[in-house]
Amino acid sequence: MKPTITHNQEDQAFYATLSGYEAELAYSRPTDTVIDFTHTFVDENLRGKGVGEALAVEALDYARAQQLQIKTSCSFMRSYVERHSEYQDLREQQE
Numbered sequence: 001m002k003p004t005i006t007h008n009q010e011d012q013a014f015y016a017t018l019s020g021y022e023a024e025l026a027y028s029r030p031t032d033t034v035i036d037f038t039h040t041f042v043d044e045n046l047r048g049k050g051v052g053e054a055l056a057v058e059a060l061d062y063a064r065a066q067q068l069q070i071k072t073s074c075s076f077m078r079s080y081v082e083r084h085s086e087y088q089d090l091r092e093q094q095e
Helices: 051-065 075-083 085-090
Strands: 004-008 013-018 021-031 034-042 069-072
Touching: 004 051, 013 051, 021 051, 034 051, 034 075, 051 069, 051 075, 051 085, 069 075, 069 085, 075 085
Parallel strands: 034 069
Antiparallel strands: 004 013, 013 021, 021 034
16 A cells, blocks of 8 residues: 655645555755755654655655755665665755
């Protein structure tokens, strides 16, 4: 069963709901062209069910669609991006 994912731009977060439990991926927008994924929380009842990965994919697909570069202050997101080469092009370019 896949979670239902919603994006709330006002809260700057993606939310996943499954079986009455919720997970969250929060972000900030330090500039108009950058999204920084700052924190991931997955309810203990949802852990190990792919909910964090579903949030990551939704958020990274959003960043790509909006032509944003990404920062990964959140350790979960940093690890996820490092393991998935298809998202390397989204990483913020350091000058």
